[in-house]
Amino acid sequence: MTEVKKITKQFCSSPLTIGASVLVIAVSIVNIAHAAQCGRASWYALDGRRTANGEIMNSRRMTAAHRTLRFGTKVRVRNRRNGRSVVVRINDRGPFTRGRIIDVSRAAARKLGFVRRGSASVCLLR
Numbered sequence: 147m148t149e150v151k152k153i154t155k156q157f158c159s160s161p162l163t164i165g166a167s168v169l170v171i172a173v174s175i176v177n178i179a180h181a182a183q184c185g186r187a188s189w190y191a192l193d194g195r196r197t198a199n200g201e202i203m204n205s206r207r208m209t210a211a212h213r214t215l216r217f218g219t220k221v222r223v224r225n226r227r228n229g230r231s232v233v234v235r236i237n238d239r240g241p242f243t244r245g246r247i248i249d250v251s252r253a254a255a256r257k258l259g260f261v262r263r264g265s266a267s268v269c270l271l272r
Contacts, residue, residue, distance in 0.1 A: 183248075210237070
């Protein structure tokens, strides 16, 4: 019986530590809940062509293509590999490649750090 008491005393924390642990877990769950979507992203640069909303594509702007989000919606795209993020505005439809959730402009891909790779694992945050 004395061993049980020693182990319990050794591993039990003060109420403050337990509360802090619960807070950290709650904050982590909230961050996951705000992630609208996670998946693969690629980049495209069709300068001079019209996007689905009628704008002329400019790969130097922070824009993106998404299948369902309304035009003009601003979305934070976070690269899961390096933690970099950027806010893009949806102005086009796509991607049309299976397994991808968003196509970003070349400028956005450069800031996210995946121009050379061509695609990256990302999360979209609204």
